Amino acid sequence: MTQPPSPPEYPGHRQPPQYPQSAPPYPQQTTPQYPQSAPQYPQSAPQYPQQAGPQYPQAAPQYPASSAPIPPQYPQPPQPPQYPLTPPAAPPGAPPSSAPTAADDTAHPHHISTDARRVHISAHQRRTDATAIGALLLYLPNFLCSLFVVGLISLFFGDLAFVVILLWLASGALVFHRPTESALARHLLRLRYPTPQERAKLEPVWREVTARAGIEGRTYELWVEDSDALNAVAAAGHIVGVTRFAMNNLPNGELAAVLAHELGHHVGGHAWSGLLGYWYALPGRIAWRVLKAVSTVAFHVSKAFGCLGVAFVVMLVGGLAVATVSTLYGLPLLILGVPYALAAVGRRSELRADEHAAALGFAPMLVGVLHKLHQAEEQEKAALAAQNGGVPVEESSLAKLLSSHPDHHTRLHHLQPYLQQYG
Template identity: 75%
Template structure:
């Protein structure tokens, strides 16, 4: 009879299986899993470097591949009508890097009287050394080889010609032009050395066996085509043997020239001293000098008389060598450029003559016939006349 109270105890157990409270519990768990505020703090420092590394090299590749078809490079025209291309190309070396043409041989032959007079002077000085006189003479003859000695050439360029080595910027301007000139001539350009003269005049020089000098004005103010014409002209002096033959003749004539200057100075002093003794003293000095000159001429079979005409003959040969060098530059395709350079040289000479005339009070200074015969360079019209046959349209190189 005690079973009825057990039924109400089972009724409160029915709401227990109903689990409404556990369902709301997972809902508050969602805010606990709200990690979005943590992702912006952790992911940005890691994601950008990972994406930037694989995509970094791609933008420059797309720009380089896309620009050529859309923006083709426009053909750049030359900045000057006498501008030439100096792109490196193959050099075909000629079989004869140097030769001796007729002007070089004539230069050496014309220096022969000077050489004999210098040999006589050196022999007189060597006699003071007694038994070593022959050794002194042989050493002087062998000294001509110094013309091709590189250190001696460098000293000659610095102290006698007032040249210097080009700076890196000047070398970057000269070497491409020189490479183009030697490529056309088929000559090894490294055989020669480029030098610079600090001068505001238009000029260049070829000296000894390996020196090619150009003024700062010519290097900076001339278009590269005209600069190439100037360098090709100087290369013509080297290739033809004009440079080394001229310097060799000058070297062997130096003792004779020094002795001649000493003799002139002594004669002038003796003449001034003789004036103190009146006409008798002057006549005595004149007879003494005349007797010595006659004895020298008769002893050397009249060779000293040839020395009087040697300067004019050497000047004529020098003018011929300049024309040969012009032809060398013109044959390489630089005739129009060389003609332009000659025009500038002519204007420079006219400007200098105008300055001399202004200093002379407006009276023009006339050039004598002897001074024209002693000129080592032809006049402007003669050089242009010899270039006429080259002033034709040239084949592009």
Template identity: 70%
Template structure:
């Protein structure tokens, strides 16, 4: 007998669909909450839109045969270490920069710091007095030379005495500056640089700057010169490498030699001592030649030469009342007066307000001297070249520490 097919179960027909017009909305059926102490009833199948239960996911097991590595950290980008940043030192301002501490303004009007700047001091008179023995010896030499001209000899002697006025003659000064001191006229560019500084110096000193001539020496050393009565020369190094304040201090120092009379008195004394110097050198050359000739004739010739030279020296000393003996000590006395005149010129520049600038220039001069000493030591195989006491006595300039010591009253701040 054939069995009829099973009848499918009857499911409740939905009375409508959500959001369908005209369909009735059936609320979902939820089980009642359980009572305390009773087990939670089994949740019957929910309605059509019930949330399905959440099941825990199966754990992940390692695959057999696969090598396991620990998790590697994410590599961070390597930053190269940087050197610490230090503040860069500020370069010193250029010598011609207005920011240099020794820069001065040259645009000011005429100002007189002192009304008594042009006067001959005692150093100039002392210099002339020390040249007196040399002058007398030169007078004797020129008297002997004038005898060769017979009746015109007196004119030759008078012409020599009057020739000292050429020291203040401008063309003669220019010839001396060009040929003896190796100076030259400045170019227009150099003149435009040094003339404003010179006007500032002379304005402070209360003198007329146009009475002097500015010259330049082609030298790479720090130096300046005051010659005759109207010449002020500076080296190319001082003009180009020094701030205008330090250049003004150098020029004020040389102006101190002029207003103090050191320049003209020194040149005048040297001029009148020149015939005696020439005669002394000729005498030394002749004496040396005769001494070498006398050695050929054995010791008796040397003895005869000694007696002859001694007799001449004794006759000269007795005739000139010991003046030749004074001439032997004149170089040391003149060097001492020269050192004193340098201190006076430093004082002149410091009194005009250039003391700090002059101290800086003296320091540069001292450094330049140390370099020269180091070069001489290296040339001598590393053995230091010591300065002898005689060379110190014959030095025409004081040492660095002495000059700086005399500047201290002008460097100390005023209270």
């Protein structure tokens, strides 16, 4: 067998490097040796130096003995300023006084903030509660008597008699007619529009009241009565009146309570229902006064004819009365008890208006107003007793039944649930 030819030799040619025929030996790796036993830790915790706590005296301190324990002294709360119920009389010719009154005292406990806030308009600007419905029902006998009177008068108009009755029935809408309300406020209630200075004082308070009630304040009109008495009135559909004394001498919180009370009469329907019932009862009232006057004149004239003349007048008036009562199925007899029932409903409406003002957050302010009213009543009773030789003049039970306002203690009793949240 022949050998393969060897590669030719070229000048400068290097021999290729010789590589080892076997792999180089690598050093043997040994596993690390770990101690066979766990490290020994000290069996007990290190000793720290003991710290001694503070030493307190074993016996209580000795206080000087006294015969009676002395209660702690607390600072007395400042008393609210006292304001007169009636303004002091100024000397003749003197300019009006510029002394601050309760209405200008921002430190008074019943002063409230009247900063502008958003008004939440209520869905119902007015409603009709049970007292308003009760008043309308109680006016029903008067309304029927008035309808009878208007029917008799309409007979003089011949074929237009039915039109006259319809016009009288439709005239009740004038209760909510703004020009008619203005005439009513001026001539019947003796009210006037507030001056710019009075409006600047009333409108912030009124805006605060209507904002709490969620009612648009422009729905109603503010009026002023030139009176030195503490009073206010809600009439027709949009009239809210307040006396000059209440506006100038009450803190704005108490003035707000008074206005909130009157707003309660409007919201509950007491104002318009009372005026509407009075309007429809007016013809019957006028007819009764005419008959009463005619009967009085006839009785005095009959005296000139002796006993026979008097007997004739009595029989004539009695016969007319019996005929009227029997024709109207006895309804005129109910009129005798209507004033007492209306007075009871009126007292209930006052309590409802008080609750409306208290629910708006004016309960403490309203109590302050009631105290002032009660104080004025006591002063009036004392003046009457002085004129009667020191003997108190007691109000009769009949007069109490005809009173349109509850007594002082009854109103305070109904406000107690609203006062409890103020402590």
